[in-house]
Amino acid sequence: MSLRHAILAMLDIEKGSGYDLVKRFDQSVSYFWAASYQQIYRELQKLESEALLEAEEVIQQGKPDKKIYEVTPNGIVELQKWLEKPAKAMKIKEPLLIKIYAGELADSKHLIEEISQHRSAHAERLQQYQEMSEVLINLEQPLRSKYFLPHQTLKLGIKIEKAWLEWADETLQAIN
Amino acid sequence: MSLRHAILAMLDIEKGSGYDLVKRFDQSVSYFWAASYQQIYRELQKLESEALLEAEEVIQQGKPDKKIYEVTPNGIVELQKWLEKPAKAMKIKEPLLIKIYAGELADSKHLIEEISQHRSAHAERLQQYQEMSEVLINLEQPLRSKYFLPHQTLKLGIKIEKAWLEWADETLQAIN
DNA sequence: AGCTTATATTCAATTTTTTGAATACGCAAC
DNA sequence: GTTGCGTATTCAAAAAATTGAATATAAGCT
Numbered sequence: 265m266s267l268r269h270a271i272l273a274m275l276d277i278e279k280g281s282g283y284d285l286v287k288r289f290d291q292s293v294s295y296f297w298a299a300s301y302q303q304i305y306r307e308l309q310k311l312e313s314e315a316l317l318e319a320e321e322v323i324q325q326g327k328p329d330k331k332i333y334e335v336t337p338n339g340i341v342e343l344q345k346w347l348e349k350p351a352k353a354m355k356i357k358e359p360l361l362i363k364i365y366a367g368e369l370a371d372s373k374h375l376i377e378e379i380s381q382h383r384s385a386h387a388e389r390l391q392q393y394q395e396m397s398e399v400l401i402n403l404e405q406p407l408r409s410k411y412f413l414p415h416q417t418l419k420l421g422i423k424i425e426k427a428w429l430e431w432a433d434e435t436l437q438a439i440n
Numbered sequence: 441m442s443l444r445h446a447i448l449a450m451l452d453i454e455k456g457s458g459y460d461l462v463k464r465f466d467q468s469v470s471y472f473w474a475a476s477y478q479q480i481y482r483e484l485q486k487l488e489s490e491a492l493l494e495a496e497e498v499i500q501q502g503k504p505d506k507k508i509y510e511v512t513p514n515g516i517v518e519l520q521k522w523l524e525k526p527a528k529a530m531k532i533k534e535p536l537l538i539k540i541y542a543g544e545l546a547d548s549k550h551l552i553e554e555i556s557q558h559r560s561a562h563a564e565r566l567q568q569y570q571e572m573s574e575v576l577i578n579l580e581q582p583l584r585s586k587y588f589l590p591h592q593t594l595k596l597g598i599k600i601e602k603a604w605l606e607w608a609d610e611t612l613q614a615i616n
Numbered sequence: 617a618g619c620t621t622a623t624a625t626t627c628a629a630t631t632t633t634t635t636g637a638a639t640a641c642g643c644a645a646c
Numbered sequence: 647g648t649t650g651c652g653t654a655t656t657c658a659a660a661a662a663a664t665t666g667a668a669t670a671t672a673a674g675c676t
Contacts, residue, residue: 265631266533266535273542277541294532296537297532297537298531298533302633302634306657324641324654326642326653327642328642328654329641344545347547348546348547351536354474354532354534355474356471356530358530360527360530361469361593362445362446362527363527364592365446365449365453366448366449366452369516369520369523370520374523413540419610420607423603423604427596427600428596441661443663457625458624459623459624476665477624477625478627478663478666479663479664500624502673503622504624506623507624
């Protein structure tokens, strides 16, 4: 149950709406945490009801109104308490790899197509991460310091995406 | 819901008991699928009740009896049907990365310790995968062909573990 | 004799996730 | 004028995962 801690960590770095968070999960931490918008909105409500987050309603013109969430001191305490406990093991589910594992039973054209599509998705994501990394490198102090650790995590994302691309290329060559 | 397909794929390559499967999930596909023993045993029962698997009870001396599961023709059909549908997106949860992301709020010694521990775990896993890879490379035909695609997936595991190790070393250097 | 480890499996309550439906505003394209 | 997209959020049923307890055999250790 550390979705709540992921949310607290991200809002601690920078407050935002549920909608913002959904995008941030998708665009910048997708190599280490997957969360759907329903999950995020539900957890935001729960965190607010527990006073770990505080919401400010922002009335907008031309766009629907939104709620900007910010971590409360209690929220920081909760996050810190969690940080002290040993981290649980990673959990992953990658259906594509099951497909390849069982690929003998599949149509090889279909397999090649899917690997190619995934290759593209990883390439796109790699570029996204690299662009984000550039932005973080060029930040002025004290922002650069603030983003030092998130940036460090991003570097793992970049390495993993590169590993994927390499592997996808080798695999496409090997099965052709 | 592709735990069932992961199980079918793995039992199609080689039949085995629930206990065997738990070990195989843990030792050879943990970089792309996480499953607990409870999940695996429950799904095996379900798959058997749907006649996608067939169980043979094996009476053992010196050890508890066991059930060896084998994929039925219906199971193969089910797996093939699933293989035709586009693979769903990967889902991942890596609590350690949340910790690092929020690391400013944590005790840095504790952080270093945890990263070191994870480094060790990844190093161990890398070795495991590399040993397994050696075994697969040295198989005689037709086994080598049979394991070609599982071996290909293992190569991704090796790349990812290497990326982790590299990253852990760089991160430990950077935060020290 | 009692403790731990490895083998081998089952059940059930609780929590979390997934899937799907719903609502609503404004802009741009066809 | 309606279809689709981007912004923004909520609710709820159903499916799946997690947590924790239980059971049983035999080998090895202290």
